[in-house]
Amino acid sequence: MRFVVTKACGGGGRARAGALYVGSCPTPIETPALLLFTKKGLPTFISRDLLASLPSPDSRLLHVSPLHFLECPLPRTISNIGGLHQMLGLHECIFVAAPRDSIESLPESEGTNKLGPSFETPCGRRLVKPKEYMEMISSLKPNLWASLADEVPAWVSEKRNKTSVDRTLHWLDDCLALDPAGGANILGAIVGGSSIEERKRCATKVAMQNVSGFWIGGFGLGESMEERPALLNSVMDSLPEKKLRQISGLSLPEEVLQGVAAGIDLFESTYIYHLTLGGFALTFPLDIVERDIMHSQLSDTGSDCTKINLRATIYRKDTTPIVENCSCFTCQNHTRAYINHLLNVHEMLAQILLEIHNTHHYLAFFHSIREAIKGGKFDLFHRRFIDGRRAHVTSAVPCS
């Protein structure tokens, strides 16, 4: 694995563009990038042939939680098959493994003890010890993987928060000691909750280790949107510029922009999962820098300018695609009316089509972010996006 920062914003801006080179993927992945959420290594509803219709190589970056394989197949079977790439038939994809998936496998700090972190998983609450985790990693053979972390919610005591940093650092040592590759593919986990000092302490210590990048945890666990930038900055200040930074727990567009502004490179896509299951389709404009948000058409269709609810009856006879000119499989082939019908009758194809569109759209959002960074216009992009949302909120008031 090789990571290069290709464009760093000057001045006060920390947003950066980069390129991630990984053996299994023939072309580099540009960052900031989106890691597609998977269940047992495959996107929830998009099979490999449909995945191929999404933009490449952007759609080749997948998150995998080793905890999805706690029950089966056994590590030995996975090893025999040849690891994740072979087992999932996704030879050219890049798998980044981390236990927390922010959907089904969630940190359960009350069950965590000095032996290992505890998680709520589809097969119950499970304590994962470093040795067991490393067995899973060595059988799965992900391209990159995060060390174990003791993630705690924002409201825990200072003492508990401090303990979480101590444990996380300790487990990084354990994972490194147990890793036959000597840390070549490891993302060192950084926690520290809502304490700037602990965040700094953890980041500084992890930065001193022989890791190839960082997995920043403990976000999206009760901290406020306002306190996040300071916390993120305290972490980033302690990390070397040249190494990859992944964040867990931030996935909404506003959160992604917040993370990008702080200098994060990789994000989770749990937002897409929730949208898809809720029957929502992303529709926000992607040419944010070019267009004047304040004069853009405001929607009167019950949407919030970001997404539409395809269950709504107004789409019953709507023969337009979700987004006009969208090149995804869904928009090229199907109408809002058809998806509305599929949702009404609880057909699985609704989720398949929505996940394809939403993934396509969110990947395009990341593309726009990268272009904005490269053009030195990320701050403008960020501001316009947020303003566009505000414009909608304020314009909605008189209607009521």
Added chain:
Amino acid sequence: MALRFEVVGRFNRARAAQLTLPHFVCQTPLFMPVGTQGTIKGLTNNQLEDIGCQIILGNTYHLALRPGADLIDDLGGLHKFMNWKRALLTDSGGFQMVSLLHLADITEKGVTFQSPVDGKPMLLTPEESIQIQNKIGADIIMALDDVVKTTTTGPRVEEAMYRTLRWIDRCIAAHQKPDVQNLFGIVQGGLDPVLRDICARGLVERNLAGYAIGGLLGGEDKDSFWRVVAQCAAALPENKPRYVMGVGYPLDIVVCSALGADMYDCVYPTRTARFGTALVPEGVLKLKHKVMASDERPIDPTCSCMVCKNYTRAYIHCLVTKDAMGSQLLSYHNLSYMMRLSRDLHMSIVEGCFPQFVQGFLRAQFPKGDVPKWVCNAMEVAGIDISACCVLHPSSQN
């Protein structure tokens, strides 16, 4: 009539044909996956095209409820609504009412049933069924028939058969789009050869676009089943397609094809997939079974579908009945299997090696030679020698 049916190969009663429909040129024998509500559960249209699906079946009853026939009509028909470029077939809606609804009552006027929406009694007449199907716009539409279970005996069977014949005239009269939609009549008559014969002859007199053999698989024994198929197929015209409704087990399809049938439909391949069962040449493979957890082979090593080329039984095992992807991948495989079976039937008849194909099929399904007696009986009538696949005293198990 909006179809052309050209037989391109024969072996005794079996035939391979090219069926030209308004939206697609199909090769028969063929299996039609059931897309009840305007979608095959878990598969996209391009996946269905990839695996060679030619006709999809839509259920009139479900589509009329949601999204409604008028809406489909307004949006340009079901083809356009679901963006399916190939052929479609819709059933009459009668079977669903009788099978899914309580208190469905059949009178001369039509099928009276309780509305699933508000519980009020509603009436589906032959005219309405055709009118709805005209709005949906499938390549093939089915006449409303009076279906009784094959286990029913007595005057009710006769009544249903004659009513089916009376209703066909009402269906024909109501059919507004004979130039773009093909109306198929359905042979009824239970297990009674005399009634079946009267019905088949009555329908043939009306010179319909195609004919279906209905009312089967209602609990009759397999020997009765194939005899009805054999009798009806023989009584129907050579130059028209013959569709055995509701048949979907691979073995049944092979037997019916040997007896001269051309088209089949069933929810079985996709439904069984959702329950974790894969169709393989040997029969079925239960992916939920514990032994699959460490089985590193593909579902079917002889299958070249996307699923078998990429996934092991061990991996599918951990998905089935838990994750949507398990249903998606197994449905994909099972329909691939059915499409391959259809192609193999067609090609072997065309290439003159149909008996060899049947023998190979039976040998895989019954490696011990315990081919059921009813299959042996049917194959004898079909003029296909399968003695090499059977042990000396074939078991009489059904």
